Amino acid sequence: MSGAIRYVVLIVLSVLFVIPLVFIAFTAVKSNADLMNHPFYTLPKQLHWDNFLKAWKQGRMDMYMKNTVLISVIKVPLGILIEALAAFALTRLHFKWSEPLFTLFLVGMMIPMQATLVPLNILLNKTHLVSTYPGIILIYIGFGIPFGILILRGFFRTIPKELDEAALIDGCGDIGKFLRVIIPLSMPAIATLVIFDFMATWNEFLLAQIFITKDTMKTITTGLMAFRGQFTTDYTLLNAAVLISIVPIFIVYLTFQKYFVNGMAGSVKG
Amino acid sequence: MKKRLSIVASILLAGGMLAGCSSGAGSNDSGGAGSSGATASGDKKDAGQKVSITVWSLDNGWEWLDKAVDDFKKENANIDVQISKYGTDPIKENLKLAANSKTLPDMWFTWGGSLGSFYPENGLTQDLTQIAKDHKYAELYNKAALDMSTYDGKLSGIPLHLNVLGMWYPNSVYEKANLKPPTTFADFEAQLQTLKDSGVTPLAFGSKGGWHTMRLTEALLEHYGGPDLHDKLTSLNASWNDPAVVKTFEKLKAYTDKGYFPKGYVSLDPQEAEALIYQQKAGLINEGTWFDRNLNTNATDAKNYSVFKFPTEQKPARPSVFAEMFQINGNADKAKQEAAVKLAEYVTSVNVVNKYIEDYGSPAALNTKISEKTPHLKQLLDSANDGAFLIMDQALPQQVIQKVFEAQDRVALGEWTPQQAAQEIDKAVTDYKNKKK
């Protein structure tokens, strides 16, 4: 596809895509009276930048963000490590259970979260892990395993076997193979997982609501709920709060999407 | 004059409550929470027995609760209160979940009717009937609120809010159309056409979730069926395949066809319907005692709006109401239960209500002050003095009300006739009863 046509298509699509985002931004800086009294796609009559400050305060975002950062920063690398080890075993260590086990992990992805809530609630309460970081991190890791293994297994399978043999010749054991060959070559996959996993953990609402009851430990998604009242939802502050809360996700995305570069730098030949 | 009396009354009551509590502590047996075997007697102010209770409540707009609880803690140094706050839907889910996994807190907020009945029905709440007698709840709380907190003859909750519904309209819209609040049903219907002719949407309702339009449906049902039949229908003691039900749905269809509702109201979010009222582009909406606060935030001022009781032409003329309460965990140990009851009574007491009246909402407590910001509160509360019916989505089992919502939609869309609607709802009732056996 020639460069010019490519650009035109992309520009048109991106304009279409951006429109709802623009509306979200408008809503975030409007006053409630403005929002309720004029069609919602109109420009704000007055720019209420203080909405962001109000949202921060009312949504207790300083405290909740701290908690969410802590949980994410532990969960994401730890989860990826566990999943990588498992995916490595499924693809690189010859054993006949790889497919059945992979299917077993995949089934987990299909289970809707709501179906597991009661048993998990009982489990966490019995082990006194409610409202503890280990408790919620454990649950998050559990739910992230199927997707993580799916991705890493897929990418590991694209890495040529010849490299394994090369590593073997160099005297690498399995751990060496894992650390020196597979992981570095899977950086696009790992970057992808970091992006998705971080976002999923950051935005996770259902489990956080149930398993974190202590107010000081709640996550940022709880803060967002603070704007939905019994009789009315404060959409202006909600949108402002959402825009604040996704900043870290976007930063992670921008940082890690650099790994989506073309080709496998300096590895294949030979 | 009234104020002074109520203060004296509250002090007497408070004194009575305190007296009741210390004797309670005295008779507390040593079992339970593993606190020191110290026999507590008399003065509970000495830090002998520390009790810690967990409370679940709503979050948005409940900042007053934190302050009230702080006040409470100052007066009760030996009671530690841990509040967990939830959104409207999450608290319903989490309570159900906690009930299923036997991890309910010591005290929780809930609505009445079938939203809150799950807990007393399954033996999870403390029976407060005796306490209500001892602490004279009948003098403290609105009767309607107490009734709505009673299940199977037993009081299962301490009433917090009593919300009453009515028909609201923007003064400007009625003035322009030269209208006054209707006194008869025929009047009401005529006004709908007048409003339409004057260029506004007569009925601002959104059926997404079903509960908003339902407020109109139940008003029509009260009109066509009368209080007796209405109550029998909601308690599943009469067949829904009834002319009154059919007439109700016929009216819904008629209003839809005549264009009285907003375009596409069948899936319109209620808040979008409210926006029409704020913009004064619609005539009538059915909202409750909380609506003053909405108007103050989103429209110009609550004073620019008025409210009237739906003309059901029945005796008694009943509005729709619903109560909110605190339920106490029936399986917690006695010390916790007592502390929880004390807290619940405290935060629902006249004093606390008056202190935080700006944000409190519509209190179930009697004889409270009224804030300037909620000019329609007293009118609505008074409208329930002759009697009231429980709002339908709390009066009916959830399974049945879901069918009513579906019927509302299908009739509006022309997929069901009003007769079919009545039949289908009746079928759902039968199914529900069969399951219960």
Add this chain to the structure above:
Amino acid sequence: MGLRAVKPWIFLLPALVIYMTVILVPSLYTLYLSFFSWNGIAPTKTFVSLHNYIDLFMKDTVFPRALKNNLLWMIGSLIVTLGLGLSLALLLNKKLKGRTLLRGIFYFPYILSGVVVATVWAWMYNPTQGFVNKVLESAGLESWTHAWLAEPKIALYAVFVAGVWQGVGQPMVLFLAGLSTLPQDPYEAAIIDGANPFQSFWYITIPLLQETFVIVIATTMIASMKVYDIIIAMTGGGPAESTQVLSSWMYYQTFKFANIGIGSAISWMLVFIVMIVIVPYVYYTTKKSHL
């Protein structure tokens, strides 16, 4: 040798243990519950064997519709969301000015919470004050205006459009990652052989992306069976239950009606249906490329 056979299990141990504890055992408990009639609290459950499942198909008026909606959503996602994601990835794979910004725009909706997405789109679809109808009217296409979310025939599709907007970021990023692992040699060889871009795409890119396709197809299918937030927030399952999906109906049964057994049965129907399609697909693709 003993160690050789045990080694894979050691690598798998952390994942397996956590997975079994958090997901598998609770899910099996749910499966167990699906054979009972229970309200979640009563001390006795009533065994009903397969009746919950049978009732879903025979008596439940919403389940068949919900299932159909999920399948429609799945087909739509596999064609539109996946297709669009792949196209965007291909377009944004080559070096371009503003590539990062463009990728960001298409990815951004994916990180928004479902509630915000639903609200923005519901407002856009508002029949009298919404953006969509206003644009159509200004373009003189007034006959094309609809009450988008209010007509049972089109409501689901209207929500689906919002779903595509929100969801296309995921396949796009996955395909970008996959494309970045592709070796250059085959392309160079193909150009030497005189292949045109389309042939390169069809005969080289697609086969080499097979593993990525497995991932994207599996996640798209599973996500479409589990879709929940956006539907509940945009239509609540209405009007007249016409946009209910399995997850939302399961929520109603479990949390609103306290029919734990039926809710559990719906969950497992979801799993069975997905398994029927995905498991053979995964096995087939695994066999095809000699591991």
